[in-house]
Amino acid sequence: MPGSRAASTQTQCGSAFLPINTAPCAKVFQEINVRNIDSCSIDRFVDPAISRAMKTATQRMELREIEHSGVDYKAAVQLRDRLLRVPLGLTFAITDLAAEKADIHLAGFDTQGNLIACLVLSKTQAATTLRMRQVAVDSDAQRRGLGSQLVAYAESLAAARGYKLMTLHARQEVKNFYIQLGYTETGEPFNEVGIPHIAMQKNL
Numbered sequence: 001m002p003g004s005r006a007a008s009t010q011t012q013c014g015s016a017f018l019p020i021n022t023a024p025c026a027k028v029f030q031e032i033n034v035r036n037i038d039s040c041s042i043d044r045f046v047d048p049a050i051s052r053a054m055k056t057a058t059q060r061m062e063l064r065e066i067e068h069s070g071v072d073y074k075a076a077v078q079l080r081d082r083l084l085r086v087p088l089g090l091t092f093a094i095t096d097l098a099a100e101k102a103d104i105h106l107a108g109f110d111t112q113g114n115l116i117a118c119l120v121l122s123k124t125q126a127a128t129t130l131r132m133r134q135v136a137v138d139s140d141a142q143r144r145g146l147g148s149q150l151v152a153y154a155e156s157l158a159a160a161r162g163y164k165l166m167t168l169h170a171r172q173e174v175k176n177f178y179i180q181l182g183y184t185e186t187g188e189p190f191n192e193v194g195i196p197h198i199a200m201q202k203n204l
């Protein structure tokens with residue numbers, strides 16, 4: 001039956017390249033190499049935004065959940081501080097970091113094991129909504145599709161855990177990064193940490 005064949009292929013395609021339905025903390029090594037990917041299969045079976053992220057990626061990155069308080073978390077905080085706080089003349093307070101204990105922390109590592117990308121997922125008052133925040137990719141690794149891979153990973157993990165909606169506050173200057181991943185604006189611009197932001201969301 002054509003329908004059942006498609007469903008089976010989708011699972012194989014998803015498990016080969018994306019962390020769909022993977023267990024929490026599973027170590028997922030994504031083979032992101034355009035030449036090794038069957039573009040037709042991707043277009044047929046995965047979300048278009050994820051498909052685009054996979055096709056545009058030009059670098060291998062290991063994606064995984066990291067523990068709050070571990071060495072990887074410290075590296076993630078350093079990256080976030082460098083990219084998201086220091087340029088604004090801000091830094092993280094100990095209480096800010098302690099408040100992240102209940103959050104989900106995701107990170108991407110290069111082939112040498114260096115943490116080069118990270119983000120945080122926070123629970124919200126709505127049981128099936130997560131808020132994505134603190135998305136950062138090392139300056140030397142930007143515009144290679146890694147940020148898109150990381151967000152796609154976060155969405156897959158969130159969906160696998162039953163979440164239905166991802167929300168975020170995008171810095172206005174990088175709004176297009178989220179638009180190309182399928183996020184839509186949900187309100188008027190506002191100021192946060194002293195710079196313009198816009199609320200966005202995506203159904204998972």
Ligand SMILES: CC(C)(COP(=O)(O)OP(=O)(O)OC[C@H]1O[C@@H](n2cnc3c(N)ncnc32)[C@H](O)[C@@H]1OP(=O)(O)O)[C@@H](O)C(=O)NCCC(=O)NCCS
Pocket residue numbers: 056083084134135136137138141142143144145146147148149169170171173174175176177178180
């Ligand atoms: C924003 C950020 C996470 C994007 O990560 P990235 O790995 O560079 O993004 P990708 O390579 O996956 O980008 C895919 C597409 O998103 C869009 N995009 C990416 N960065 C963008 C930016 N700074 N401004 C506008 N559009 C951007 C582009 O369309 C890009 O495609 P292109 O390179 O072919 O033009 C990264 O630039 C970063 O860490 N910036 C500093 C911290 C920050 O501002 N975080 C976001 C807070 S809301």
